[in-house]
Amino acid sequence: MEDTKNMNCIDIKKKIKVFIIENFLLGDSSNNLNDEDSFFEKGIIDSTGVLELVSFVEKSFNVKFEDEELIPDNLDSINKVSDFILKKTST
Amino acid sequence: MNLSVFLKNRAKESPEGVCVVHNSNRLTYAEIDRLSDALAVKLIENGLKRGERVVILLENSAEYIISFFGILKSQGVVVPVSIQLVVRELSCLLSDCAPKFVITDARRRISLDGLINPQFLIFIDKFDSSEGQGLLYPDDNHVQNDLAMIIYTSGTTGKPKGVMLSHGNLIANANSIIRYLNLRAEDKMMVILPFYYSYGISLLTTHIKVGAALVIDNRFLYPNIILDMIENEEVTGFAGVPSNFAILLRKSALSKYKLSKLRYVTQAGGAMAPSMIKEFIEFFPHVKFYVMYGQTEASARLTYLEPDLLTKKIGSIGKAIPGVKIDILNEQGRLVKPGEIGEITASGENVMLGYWNAPEETSQILKKNCLFTGDLARIDEEGFIYIVSRKKEMIKSGANRISPLEIEEVVCRMSGVLECAAVGVNDEILGEAISLFVVNDGASISEREIMLFCKQNLASYKTPKEVKLVSSLPKTSTGKVKRAELSRA
Numbered sequence: 001m002e003d004t005k006n007m008n009c010i011d012i013k014k015k016i017k018v019f020i021i022e023n024f025l026l027g028d029s030s031n032n033l034n035d036e037d038s039f040f041e042k043g044i045i046d047s048t049g050v051l052e053l054v055s056f057v058e059k060s061f062n063v064k065f066e067d068e069e070l071i072p073d074n075l076d077s078i079n080k081v082s083d084f085i086l087k088k089t090s091t
Numbered sequence: 092m093n094l095s096v097f098l099k100n101r102a103k104e105s106p107e108g109v110c111v112v113h114n115s116n117r118l119t120y121a122e123i124d125r126l127s128d129a130l131a132v133k134l135i136e137n138g139l140k141r142g143e144r145v146v147i148l149l150e151n152s153a154e155y156i157i158s159f160f161g162i163l164k165s166q167g168v169v170v171p172v173s174i175q176l177v178v179r180e181l182s183c184l185l186s187d188c189a190p191k192f193v194i195t196d197a198r199r200r201i202s203l204d205g206l207i208n209p210q211f212l213i214f215i216d217k218f219d220s221s222e223g224q225g226l227l228y229p230d231d232n233h234v235q236n237d238l239a240m241i242i243y244t245s246g247t248t249g250k251p252k253g254v255m256l257s258h259g260n261l262i263a264n265a266n267s268i269i270r271y272l273n274l275r276a277e278d279k280m281m282v283i284l285p286f287y288y289s290y291g292i293s294l295l296t297t298h299i300k301v302g303a304a305l306v307i308d309n310r311f312l313y314p315n316i317i318l319d320m321i322e323n324e325e326v327t328g329f330a331g332v333p334s335n336f337a338i339l340l341r342k343s344a345l346s347k348y349k350l351s352k353l354r355y356v357t358q359a360g361g362a363m364a365p366s367m368i369k370e371f372i373e374f375f376p377h378v379k380f381y382v383m384y385g386q387t388e389a390s391a392r393l394t395y396l397e398p399d400l401l402t403k404k405i406g407s408i409g410k411a412i413p414g415v416k417i418d419i420l421n422e423q424g425r426l427v428k429p430g431e432i433g434e435i436t437a438s439g440e441n442v443m444l445g446y447w448n449a450p451e452e453t454s455q456i457l458k459k460n461c462l463f464t465g466d467l468a469r470i471d472e473e474g475f476i477y478i479v480s481r482k483k484e485m486i487k488s489g490a491n492r493i494s495p496l497e498i499e500e501v502v503c504r505m506s507g508v509l510e511c512a513a514v515g516v517n518d519e520i521l522g523e524a525i526s527l528f529v530v531n532d533g534a535s536i537s538e539r540e541i542m543l544f545c546k547q548n549l550a551s552y553k554t555p556k557e558v559k560l561v562s563s564l565p566k567t568s569t570g571k572v573k574r575a576e577l578s579r580a
Contacts (some may be wrong), residue, residue: 026546040310043198046175046551047312047338048489051520054342067344072313 012061012082019056020078024049035078050075057081063088093234094258095163097265097300098124105276105302108517110278111153112324113307117155120302123160130161134192141166141336142238144188148172148181148203149179149196151286151307154215156295158194159286163258167191169240170253171287174199175550179501180251182206187448188241188253233257241447242289244387245485245494253447254289254387263440264390265296271395272328272355272381278303280328281321283311283335288490290359293391294330303328306422311335313345318350325352332360334489337520340370350375359383359392361487361522362478365405372401384408386477388462390441394476407475408468415439417476418461419468429472432479435464484574486515488523491552495574498555501548502527502541507534512564513555514577527555528577530563 007015013035020033024044039045045053046053054065063075063085074084101108102124110120118126134145145162147169149155162169170188172181185193185206193203194213203212239261241253268274280298282305284291298305306324310316318339321329331339336358339345356371356378363382372380379398385391394417396409411417418434425432438461445453446505456463467479488492495513502511509530515523527542538558545554559580565573 026543040312045312047314047334048521050312051338051342056460067342068315068347070313070342070344071315072310075313 007061009082009086012085013078014073015060016057016078016081019060020044023052028062033078035082037078038072038076038084040072040076057085061089092258092262093163094239094261095127096159097262098127098160101299101302108276108302109304109487110299111156111305111307113153113258116153123153124155126157126448127164130157131164132181134161134165134167137192139165139167139191142168143191144168144170144241146170146172146185146188146190146193146195147287148174148193148199149215149423150174150309151291152215153283153307154196155286156305157301158215159295161169162194163239166234166237168238170240170292171240171292173285173550176202176549176550177550178202178206179548180550184243187251192292198250235262238444238445240292242287242292242387245492245497250497252449252452255444256390256448257444260390260441260443261292261296263414264392265292265300267415267441268293268297268392269301270413272297272357274298274301274303274328278327278354279324280305280330281317281324281326282307282330283309283317284330284332284490289385289387289391290330290332290490298328311338314338314345316346318343318345321350321353322380323349325351326350326540327354328356328358329353330491333358333363334521335370336363336367337522340367341520345374350378353378355379355381355398357381357383359385360490364547368401368405382408384476386399386462386464388443388456388464389415389439390443392441393435393464396475400475404471404475407471407477410474410476411437411439415441419470419476427470429470432467432469435468435476435478437462437464446479483574486513486523486525488515488518488521488525489552493525493553498525498527498545498549498553502529502545504548505536505541505544507531507536508541510564512572512574512577514574516556518556524556524579525554526559526580528561528564529558530561536560 074080100121106121108120108175109117110123145167147158158171162171181319192213193207196215236257236259238255239258240256243251243253274297278295282294286292306326308317308320310475380401381398382396387394392412393415394408394411396407418436420436421433442462466481468476469479470476498513499511502508509532511529513525513527516526518524538560541558565576
């Protein structure tokens with residue numbers, strides 16, 4: 001696990017993107033996944049996929065999702081996940 | 092009677108009653124009836140004949156319901172297909188059922204490229220909202236035994252089997268479920284289960300029959316949204332499989348909700364841990380919790396446990412639903428005594444016509460109109476049924492029954508794979524997750540490459556959670572893989 005406080009927004013997004021591509025897009029980086037794309041709308045992940053994403057974020061960035069934080073605003077795109085991590089690590 | 096009469100009757104009795112809530116749309120019974128009439132006319136005008144198949148490849152939506160009833164009204168056969176299937180699986184299903192049309196949306200067009208002539212694709216955004224004039228209803232007395240649906244389930248051989256259900260099968264099962272759940276027009280069902288499974292279809296048929304509302308939301312991946320929806324829409328009913336309840340209990344803010352209007356909850360699709368059932372009913376003591384059991388081959392439902400008996404008979408699947416006879420038979424074909432283990436058999440008007448294009452497999456499971464479920468169970472002194480194990484080696488993951496053979500057949504096509512075995516391993520959320528053991532031929536094939544191959548060739552729910560390379564598979568003296576041993580590995 002890297003020290004999240006020393007990671008900038010670009011690094012965080014990059015790491016999330018690699019995880020999404022490797023685990024949900026069969027390693028196909030030509031999918032044109034944009035940082036603002038909704039995982040739900042694009043059919044990228046299902047309910048167990050969200051749990052995998054949560055587990056990845058918690059382990060990789062040392063943040064904890066509270067039950068009420070498991071919502072699309074915090075999870076449904078690379079930007080949203082990144083914003084959540086930055087919010088959590090800045091407090 | 093044609094199953095579509097459920098909708099037609101409700102549209103006459105309460106045309107302004109809300110039938111479907113989805114996204115920001117609210118459609119009344121009159122609107123769904125009119126739009127499905129229009130689709131039926133379109134299908135007939137385009138050459139659909141009685142008994143011809145029409146595939147629905149859509150996620151749950153108002154359009155799904157319109158398609159479902161439109162096909163039935165045109166005397167076609169509904170073939171619901173999972174939107175999670177990959178091209179290889181879709182191709183297999185389409186060649187088996189040979190549909191006249193496929194109803195889908197633009198998002199899924201690409202997965203159908205080359206599989207079906209584009210002129211037989213119907214896109215939901217092109218639905219005609221005209222009055223559907225000219226639709227002549229068939230003489231209903233003759234359609235009871237007509238094929239209404241073919242629902243594909245995983246077969247033990249690895250090849251999916253098409254379960255043929257008649258209008259009579261589906262009507263009988265819907266009426267029985269309505270009776271024991273005491274469903275009524277004031278009810279609102281939160282639908283998160285896909286309509287391409289028999290459990291999902293039973294929500295559709297039962298609630299439409301009584302004139303209730305279906306609140307559809309496909310975002311169960313964010314369970315708090317579903318809980319908000321249940322609260323805001325004053326939902327009275329919820330149906331789920333064990334993994335849905337596990338997610339609600341472990342990965343949502345369930346304890347923050349009152350769900351005061353929720354009246355009944357149904358659970359089927361595999362055994363749910365008694366501790367989780369207890370936990371759920373402790374949160375919501377005002378809710379009636381129905382444990383149910385069934386099979387697609389029985390149009391969905393075979394048994395249920397009265398909520399009042401849940402504590403006393405925890406772990407039981409209850410007794411037969413109204414109109415169904417259940418017998419537990421030992422290997423000699425005799426009724427078992429309490430405590431003795433036997434196979435669950437069922438007879439009733441809900442038992443399927445057979446498997447599509449598979450008379451041999453049908454004869455193995457349907458004998459003298461009696462369905463041999465393959466599930467082993469015992470009964471107690473009061474006749475309550477307890478499942479002991481499944482005779483068939485199927486993996487039950489989330490809402491899905493998965494054939495290990497199907498996974499193994501696919502993986503064995505991969506260059507460098509000598510043999511493999513897929514088994515179900517305990518998983519807190521899914522009930523069972525898939526673990527794949529692979530023996531390679533010494534070539535440098537990695538676990539990651541195998542996983543990638545699985546993801547490319549199998550629907551996501553059939554993809555193993557983990558792949559392990561091993562030097563050999565444990566086998567019996569007759570060469571059969573010891574799956575139980577691998578499940579514990």
